Amino acid sequence: MKIYAPTIPVCQLDENNYFVGMTTADLDPLVGNGHYLIPGLCIEADEPKFKAGYIAQWTGESWQYIEDHRGESVYIKETGQEIKISEPGELPKTVTTTPYPDSFHHWSEKENKWVMSLEAEAQKQQQINNERQAKINTLLSVSTEKIAAHQDMIDFADTEEERTEAEKGLLAWRKYRAALLKYQKGLISELPSTPKE
Structure with missing residues (x-):
């Protein structure tokens, strides 16, 4: 009497016959003559070879490899x-x-x-210049507000300590604004760092 393996490996496919992976089929306990219960969307075939960038598809007779x-x-x-x-x-x-x-x-x-194109290149450069100028304008506006605020602090300081602190801030923001103007004119290549408050 021939002995059959309790399970066999089978290839699992998706609805388009692409290889999904391996699973097993159980020996049919009622028939017992080597008939296996093959799960749905599975076939008895050798596992396809792995090919990077491709997926195996069952044609009905053999594996074909499709770009993936x-x-x-x-x-x-x-x-x-x-x-x-x-x-x-x-x-x-x-x-x-x-x-x-x-x-x-x-x-x-x-x-x-x-x-x-040369035209597009010119447009891109114009956009870069516009964005750069807009950023500089915003930073100049912020620095002008800070300078005015520090000047007010100096003018209306209650103590010498307050005045000294405000003078330090005023000097830092004036230096920063001057550096921004140099950057705007292309005299320096790096955008200056904002003073620490």
């Missing part, structure tokens, strides 16, 4: 919009894995990369 980019971010060439890949398969020709730098770039099929 699920979970990866890609960028639509026409708009730069980021999308996450959710299905196995080759990447469409309309996307790239190269991150979209910013709205000033466009995709060049010829160069196979994101590029910037």
Whole structure:
């Protein structure tokens, strides 16, 4: 009498016949002639070989390997919009894995990369300059308010200690404002640090 293993390994598939993992099938206790109770969406086959970047799919007779980019971010060439890949398969020709730098770039099929026109480059530089100037203006405004406040503290100090402390603050904020003006004119390259209160 032939002895059968109580379980056998089987390949588990999803609804699209992609390999999910291995599980076991139990020997049918009622028949006992080597018939196994194969769970749903499972097949008797050798486990597919692992191939990085691919997923195995059962064709009905053998394993085929499909590119698997699920979970990866890609960028639509026409708009730069980021999308996450959710299905196995080759990447469409309309996307790239190269991150979209910013709205000033466009995709060049010829160069196979994101590029910037001279006009867009000038626009980007203008935007950078505008943002830099806006930041400087805000900091200048803050420093002018601080200088005025310290001057008031000096003018209406009740004690010599109060006056001395306010004078230190006034000097620090005036130096800071002067440094900001130098930075604005390009005389120094680094944005000065805000005085500590």
